[in-house]
Amino acid sequence: MALISFDENKKRDVVLIGRVTLDFNPNELNRTLDKVKTFSMYLGGSPGNMAVGINKLGKNVGFIGCVSDDQFGDFVLNYFNERGIDTSQMTRAKNGERMGLTFTEIKSPTESSILMYRDQVADLEIAPEDVDEQYIADSKILIVSGTALSKSPSREACLLAVQYAKKHGTRVIFDIDYRPYSWRSKKDIQIYYSLLASMADVIIGSRDEVNLTEGLDEEATEPADHVIAEKYIEQGAKIVIIKHGKKGSIAYTADKKAYKVESYHIKLLKSFGGGDAYGSAFVYGLLAGWTVPQALQHGTAHAAMVVASHSCSDAMQTVEQIDAFMQEHKDEKVITELDWEAAL
Numbered sequence: 361m362a363l364i365s366f367d368e369n370k371k372r373d374v375v376l377i378g379r380v381t382l383d384f385n386p387n388e389l390n391r392t393l394d395k396v397k398t399f400s401m402y403l404g405g406s407p408g409n410m411a412v413g414i415n416k417l418g419k420n421v422g423f424i425g426c427v428s429d430d431q432f433g434d435f436v437l438n439y440f441n442e443r444g445i446d447t448s449q450m451t452r453a454k455n456g457e458r459m460g461l462t463f464t465e466i467k468s469p470t471e472s473s474i475l476m477y478r479d480q481v482a483d484l485e486i487a488p489e490d491v492d493e494q495y496i497a498d499s500k501i502l503i504v505s506g507t508a509l510s511k512s513p514s515r516e517a518c519l520l521a522v523q524y525a526k527k528h529g530t531r532v533i534f535d536i537d538y539r540p541y542s543w544r545s546k547k548d549i550q551i552y553y554s555l556l557a558s559m560a561d562v563i564i565g566s567r568d569e570v571n572l573t574e575g576l577d578e579e580a581t582e583p584a585d586h587v588i589a590e591k592y593i594e595q596g597a598k599i600v601i602i603k604h605g606k607k608g609s610i611a612y613t614a615d616k617k618a619y620k621v622e623s624y625h626i627k628l629l630k631s632f633g634g635g636d637a638y639g640s641a642f643v644y645g646l647l648a649g650w651t652v653p654q655a656l657q658h659g660t661a662h663a664a665m666v667v668a669s670h671s672c673s674d675a676m677q678t679v680e681q682i683d684a685f686m687q688e689h690k691d692e693k694v695i696t697e698l699d700w701e702a703a704l
């Protein structure tokens with residue numbers, strides 16, 4: 361019996377709500393941004409990347425978002441439309457708001473960071489009026505990105521989308537997705553992230569993002585992962601995934617099982633993009649009716665392939681490509697069932 365079932369009569373697999381932006385990744389590697397001369401432009405924004413990833417895996421994807429009314433907004437809409445990602449629910453900024461821009465700094469294969477330009481950003485202009493109840497009802501899964509909760513009216517749009525999802529049996533996945541820009545305070549983060557976590561069927565976040573949800577210091581290690589996961593499961597979550605970067609991730613399920621997933625060994629190019637690839641392939645596995653371990657391993661393989669690549673969105677893989685990677689790495693035993701209270 362699958363932990364999470366889906367209404368196969370719903371015509372769309374996944375709808376995501378949140379930001380779609382642009383990534384500018386340096387062509388000259390292993391140096392600080394002030395030493396970079398040229399960049400490659402890619403579609404970006406964690407929800408945008410996940411939409412591309414889930415679509416690349418063959419799923420029917422829609423996006424609720426707002427893009428700038430300029431050539432960058434055109435780029436994003438064209439990119440989605442060319443791949444069959446539904447843009448009927450996307451709007452254009454009305455008052456000159458700009459696309460979010462993310463400049464990735466790749467200082468070394470193991471040291472990268474992102475510099476985000478998010479002043480007057482279009483993606484936070486999604487409004488409740490842009491959220492169509494039937495569109496949500498027609499989707500098996502709604503994925504909410506945490507950053508979309510950072511400001512109104514995007515915040516209210518997300519909360520309304522979740523209300524519609526709960527009303528129509530659409531499963532809610534909360535991708536915590538913390539970006540410091542746009543938030544007024546840590547207390548606001550705790551309020552809205554914990555509210556979303558209490559309404560989600562699946563919660564995916566890094567440990568520092570979970571700490572922010574709990575109102576803890578980002579570096580906190582107490583309470584242990586399983587204690588926090590238990591709380592979310594008591595609130596109704598069926599699966600809680602806590603990511604730990606290159607150390608991998610740990611997943612807890614409502615049927616009281618815990619799984620440790622170690623990272624695959626790859627030649628790292630940048631430390632970003634793994635989470636979006638992980639989430640995309642994990643969601644694919646859920647929709648395919650796979651077991652949680654199978655879906656976790658698929659997500660982990662996809663993540664490894666994307667952190668070894670220059671892009672995030674363009675580097676998203678097909679099912680066949682992920683399967684081939686897993687075959688190449690079949691000697692790496694990455695997944696272990698744990699005692700519930702074991703740590704990563």
Ligand SMILES: Nc1ncnc2c1ncn2[C@@H]1O[C@H](COP(=O)(O)OP(=O)(O)O)[C@@H](O)[C@H]1O
Nearest residue numbers: 603604605606608609623633634635660663664
């Ligand atoms: N250095 C790495 N080598 C291989 N896989 C990695 C590496 N870093 C991250 N990953 C994979 O990407 C997943 C998500 O990465 P993480 O940094 O935890 O999340 P996010 O990208 O959302 O911040 C990890 O669980 C792991 O599977």
Ligand SMILES: O=C(O)C[C@@H](O)[C@H](O)C(=O)COP(=O)(O)O
Nearest residue numbers: 404405406632633634635636672
């Ligand atoms: O999330 C953003 O807005 C930045 C993304 O565009 C960028 O591709 C990235 O950092 C994704 O990394 P991840 O969240 O670690 O997968």
